[in-house]
Amino acid sequence: MIKRVFLCLLFLLPLLPQNSYSDVALRIITPVDKGYMQGGQTLSVVSKITENTFDSLQIYVDGRVQKNLKDINGKQYVCSVVNVHPGINRIMVSGIASDGAPSSSQVSVFIISPISAQNNTPPDGYTQYLFHSSSSTCFTCHQMEPQAADDTPAKHSDSSCYTCHKEITDRPYVHGPTAAWACLMCHDPKATPKYATLSPPEKMCEQCHGDQIGAWQKLKHQHGPFALGMCTTCHSPHGSDWPFWTRKFPTDLCLSCHVGQTGDHIITFFNGQPHPIRGKPDPRHPGQELSCASCHSPHASPYRFQLFADFGHLRHFCMGCHGSRIPF
Numbered sequence: 097m098i099k100r101v102f103l104c105l106l107f108l109l110p111l112l113p114q115n116s117y118s119d120v121a122l123r124i125i126t127p128v129d130k131g132y133m134q135g136g137q138t139l140s141v142v143s144k145i146t147e148n149t150f151d152s153l154q155i156y157v158d159g160r161v162q163k164n165l166k167d168i169n170g171k172q173y174v175c176s177v178v179n180v181h182p183g184i185n186r187i188m189v190s191g192i193a194s195d196g197a198p199s200s201s202q203v204s205v206f207i208i209s210p211i212s213a214q215n216n217t218p219p220d221g222y223t224q225y226l227f228h229s230s231s232s233t234c235f236t237c238h239q240m241e242p243q244a245a246d247d248t249p250a251k252h253s254d255s256s257c258y259t260c261h262k263e264i265t266d267r268p269y270v271h272g273p274t275a276a277w278a279c280l281m282c283h284d285p286k287a288t289p290k291y292a293t294l295s296p297p298e299k300m301c302e303q304c305h306g307d308q309i310g311a312w313q314k315l316k317h318q319h320g321p322f323a324l325g326m327c328t329t330c331h332s333p334h335g336s337d338w339p340f341w342t343r344k345f346p347t348d349l350c351l352s353c354h355v356g357q358t359g360d361h362i363i364t365f366f367n368g369q370p371h372p373i374r375g376k377p378d379p380r381h382p383g384q385e386l387s388c389a390s391c392h393s394p395h396a397s398p399y400r401f402q403l404f405a406d407f408g409h410l411r412h413f414c415m416g417c418h419g420s421r422i423p424f
């Protein structure tokens with residue numbers, strides 16, 4: 097009988113909580129495990145060292161080293177920033193303690209992307225990761241409340257947001273108010289949750305782009321997501337790799353919803369090739385690359401399919417780019 101009970105206990109052992117962290121030398125305290133968040137190209141990773149000391153720590157994202165942190169001997173908190181991507185990111189911090197024992201800690205974070213069909217809803221078991229609304233230990237070393245200088249900081253590093261969010265302006269194209277570190281223009285510290293922005297996003301954009309939005313709203317043919325006020329589905333509010341801080345190159349942006357659309361819908365040439373939709377200069381917008389947005393307004397237009405000119409006049413429309421050299 098006793099033998100049987102013992103055997104049962106043995107089987108139950110793996111089911112007992114494994115991560116009563118007190119006996120682990122190293123632990124990720126930020127971000128939380130199985131959290132999801134909207135957007136975001138970087139994440140702060142803060143580890144707490146409870147026992148032992150480490151000379152260096154490595155941060156892995158999806159199994160690849162992103163950061164190798166040196167000279168941390170004696171530190172209790174180790175702060176860093178990593179790049180993340182839409183979907184699940186597996187973040188691991190590991191190191192060899194001074195007594196030679198390896199130690200590591202791992203969390204998974206899901207980044208939502210509104211324009212990625214596989215990544216626009218978090219998987220089961222993930223809960224929202226809202227950093228500023230939960231209590232944290234950061235304030236012992238960092239300024240955690242907005243300061244007077246944050247409204248219009250003279251230089252970036254004057255913003256109290258800078259230390260933790262400096263990568264946000266590290267992009268080829270950055271939106272005016274973000275570039276100026278006027279973060280509080282959109283993020284209200286008194287909102288619930290803290291720093292929440294207006295919704296739908298159009299309301300937030302309207303504060304500064306009201307005239308433009310008003311003019312588009314008067315036009316007859318409005319694009320679905322524009323009419324719903326979903327500006328931030330296509331535009332990052334901060335910055336991106338493309339002009340107008342679109343979340344992808346316009347053609348790829350359109351294709352993430354209009355899956356499979358090709359240049360065939362414009363014209364198929366005698367050799368069977370479709371009309372180009374990228375990779376050529378845009379004749380109507382000097383300096384830009386041809387894209388779906390060269391012909392269609394992403395917002396609104398007086399013409400069918402939000403085209404830039406009436407398509408009833410086929411030649412007229414084509415000549416908007418081809419001049420009199422129209423090839424048919």
Ligand code: HEC
Nearest residue numbers: 134135136137257261264273274277278279282293328333
């Ligand atoms: C034009 C309005 C606007 C400005 C200015 C702005 N934000 Fe945001 N921010 C947003 C919106 C909207 C979101 C919601 C997530 C999304 O749609 O990408 C967001 C999300 C975030 C997030 C979480 C996800 C992410 O993208 O990293 C952080 C962190 C953030 N903002 C920090 C800042 C900081 C720091 C500044 C100043 C340098 C700033 N924001 C300026 C509108 C703004």
Ligand code: HEC
Nearest residue numbers: 125126140142173175176177232233234236237238259260
């Ligand atoms: C024991 C003190 C201490 C604590 C606690 C602490 N930090 Fe830090 N943190 C620092 C120091 C020191 C720096 C480097 C100073 C600088 O770059 O301005 C830093 C830098 C950072 C950076 C920038 C890292 C980089 O690579 O640029 C981030 C992000 C950060 N901390 C986030 C946090 C967060 C989030 C918390 C709370 C979970 C936190 N820190 C708690 C001391 C601390």
Ligand code: HEC
Nearest residue numbers: 138139140226227228234238239242256257260279283291
């Ligand atoms: C001590 C570091 C620290 C400081 C200072 C800081 N943040 Fe954050 N913030 C974070 C961390 C950590 C997150 C979680 C996402 C990440 O890792 O980037 C976050 C997330 C956010 C988010 C997304 C919503 C949320 O609560 O998770 C917004 C918006 C934001 N910060 C705005 C600001 C603004 C505006 C300021 C300046 C007034 C600021 N932050 C100052 C560390 C900081």
Ligand code: HEC
Nearest residue numbers: 270271272273281297300301303304305327328331333340
């Ligand atoms: C606090 C004021 C403010 C808010 C709120 C704001 N913007 Fe802007 N925006 C500006 C300023 C200033 C410029 C001009 C400087 C520049 O090009 O960045 C600008 C420029 C732009 C441009 C480029 C326009 C051009 O013709 O070059 C786009 C696109 C844009 N914003 C999108 C948005 C979207 C989308 C939102 C809502 C998420 C938004 N903005 C909210 C102030 C704001």
Ligand code: HEC
Nearest residue numbers: 298301305309321322325326327330340342346389393394
């Ligand atoms: C379907 C995606 C999409 C949506 C939704 C969208 N935009 Fe745009 N927007 C774009 C693209 C792509 C460009 C660049 C090409 C162009 O100018 O047509 C652009 C350009 C802009 C510009 C600068 C060029 C111009 O025409 O003045 C502004 C300002 C702007 N958008 C603001 C907004 C605002 C505000 C909203 C929400 C009310 C919004 N956008 C919704 C995709 C979108």
Ligand code: HEC
Nearest residue numbers: 319320321329346349350352353354388389392394401402
């Ligand atoms: C977030 C998803 C989304 C994105 C991104 C998007 N669209 Fe759309 N689009 C829609 C929806 C929804 C409709 C309305 C449904 C319909 O009428 O078929 C629509 C309608 C259209 C129509 C009218 C179709 C018709 O039959 O009347 C055109 C043209 C169009 N989109 C072009 C574009 C272009 C060009 C881009 C890129 C600048 C783009 N869309 C990006 C969702 C999107």
Ligand code: HEC
Nearest residue numbers: 347350351354357358361362372373387388390391401407
């Ligand atoms: C060279 C100009 C041009 C470009 C570039 C272009 N379109 Fe079109 N698009 C048109 C014209 C013209 C029509 C009307 C076709 C018709 O009525 O037969 C149209 C119609 C549409 C329609 C509605 C009818 C349909 O076929 O479903 C959608 C949706 C659409 N385009 C999406 C896109 C997307 C997405 C891209 C980029 C991948 C794109 N277009 C690139 C000219 C263009």
Ligand code: HEC
Nearest residue numbers: 362363372376377378379380386390391413414416417423
């Ligand atoms: C937004 C501008 C734009 C519009 C509108 C447009 N095209 Fe084009 N088209 C281009 C560009 C750019 C190329 C690539 C030219 C090159 O290869 O240098 C091209 C190439 C072509 C070619 C291949 C031969 C050549 O000139 O290189 C044909 C044929 C063509 N277009 C027909 C049409 C027809 C028919 C229409 C109207 C339904 C039309 N296009 C509307 C921009 C446009």
